[in-house]
Amino acid sequence: MGPHPAVAAIRLAVRRVLHDLLNENPEPPAGERPLVLVACSGGADSMALASALAFEAPKLGVRAGGITVDHGLQPGSDARAEDVVLRMSALGLAPAESVAVQVGRASDRAAHGASYTGGGGRRVGPEAAARDARYAALDEAADRLGATAVLLGHTRDDQAETVLLGLARGSGIRSLSGMAAVSGADGRYRRPFLLLDRQTARKACLVQHLPVWDDPHNTDPAFTRSRLRHEGLPALEKALGKGVVEALARTAQLSRDDADALDAWAAQAAASVRDAAGLLECAKLYALPPAVRRRILRRAAIEAGAPAGALFARHIEEVDRLITGWRGQGEINLPGRVVAQRQGGRLVIRQG
Numbered sequence: 192m193g194p195h196p197a198v199a200a201i202r203l204a205v206r207r208v209l210h211d212l213l214n215e216n217p218e219p220p221a222g223e224r225p226l227v228l229v230a231c232s233g234g235a236d237s238m239a240l241a242s243a244l245a246f247e248a249p250k251l252g253v254r255a256g257g258i259t260v261d262h263g264l265q266p267g268s269d270a271r272a273e274d275v276v277l278r279m280s281a282l283g284l285a286p287a288e289s290v291a292v293q294v295g296r297a298s299d300r301a302a303h304g305a306s307y308t309g310g311g312g313r314r315v316g317p318e319a320a321a322r323d324a325r326y327a328a329l330d331e332a333a334d335r336l337g338a339t340a341v342l343l344g345h346t347r348d349d350q351a352e353t354v355l356l357g358l359a360r361g362s363g364i365r366s367l368s369g370m371a372a373v374s375g376a377d378g379r380y381r382r383p384f385l386l387l388d389r390q391t392a393r394k395a396c397l398v399q400h401l402p403v404w405d406d407p408h409n410t411d412p413a414f415t416r417s418r419l420r421h422e423g424l425p426a427l428e429k430a431l432g433k434g435v436v437e438a439l440a441r442t443a444q445l446s447r448d449d450a451d452a453l454d455a456w457a458a459q460a461a462a463s464v465r466d467a468a469g470l471l472e473c474a475k476l477y478a479l480p481p482a483v484r485r486r487i488l489r490r491a492a493i494e495a496g497a498p499a500g501a502l503f504a505r506h507i508e509e510v511d512r513l514i515t516g517w518r519g520q521g522e523i524n525l526p527g528r529v530v531a532q533r534q535g536g537r538l539v540i541r542q543g
């Protein structure tokens with residue numbers, strides 16, 4: 192008898208990613224077997240992922256290890272992290288490690304010297320600060336251990352939530368495109384479960400008798416994502432039907448393809464709208480479709496020193512009005528002390 196369908200599904204998802212990794216890296220360094228790590232919180236999604244990696248990796252000549260990050264946000268989190276390490280070891284993952292980070296202040300350092308500042312020192316909320324600290328620690332662990340990839344347990348449900356959060360921000364199709372299946376430096380992070388629903392991951396843990404830890408943050412209504420998970424999405428499903436999660440995940444994929452195409456178009460067009468001195472020509476910008484023009488403006492603002500995370504759609508719209516709604520406006524102030532100004536048919540964006 193084959194494995195339970197949920198177990199078969201999680202294993203297939205991981206096998207596909209391992210095949211991709213082996214195809215991309217046919218020659219592992221110094222003839223060693225490649226190492227793939229799972230980032231495991233001890234929750235159902237990443238425990239299911241850990242079990243599937245431990246099962247599939249040896250069959251493909253891949254070493255499988257696991258890292259759990261102790262954010263130190265709750266009393267006893269260190270003991271829980273050690274417990275996750277034991278569970279990962281019991282699955283056969285080696286190395287299996289916990290890495291402690293401190294979340295909260297920009298001066299904090301993750302263990303082993305990894306640092307986080309929330310991307311250029313921008314101000315971050317508690318959820319984002321924990322995430323930044325976690326990725327810094329995972330990056331550091333992957334470098335130190337020479338791992339080819341780090342697997343993350345985000346599911347289709349997480350993807351649907353991310354799309355809705357992007358939709359609510361109102362900042363264009365890039366923010367609707369959710370999480371990428373492949374991301375990070377050299378495509379280090381992989382999300383094998385992005386097309387798999389959370390219930391399947393949970394079921395796979397249940398039938399394999401894997402104990403899972405439910406993060407109290409996931410049900411705490413103080414957190415936006417938790418409210419969305421427990422109130423927003425169920426209400427949408429009630430109003431629109433059960434297919435909503437799948438449709439939102441599909442929206443993510445379609446939006447990502449569109450956003451990538453528009454980014455590529457904008458990158459090409461950016462050169463053709465500059466004069467010999469490299470300044471942006473307003474008439475040429477005016478002739479471009481708004482989606483392409485705004486991308487060029489955004490890129491120019493970032494190149495001038497505006498921090499990407501602080502640059503919102505409304506900033507770019509204001510700069511765009513210097514092109515499309517010119518009535519002699521003055522300078523537009525952007526984050527990072529960047530100033531945009533129209534001067535004699537040219538758009539000048541520079542740090543003031």
Ligand SMILES: Nc1ncnc2c1ncn2[C@@H]1O[C@H](COP(=O)(O)OP(=O)(O)OP(=O)(O)O)[C@@H](O)[C@H]1O
Nearest residue numbers: 230231232234235236237258259260342343344345
């Ligand atoms: N403390 C942690 N240590 C290591 N990896 C983590 C940790 N927290 C999250 N991750 C990774 O990030 C993924 C997404 O985490 P998140 O908390 O957003 O979602 P989740 O649905 O609660 O996942 P899980 O059920 O695995 O906890 C996890 O599946 C895991 O791969």
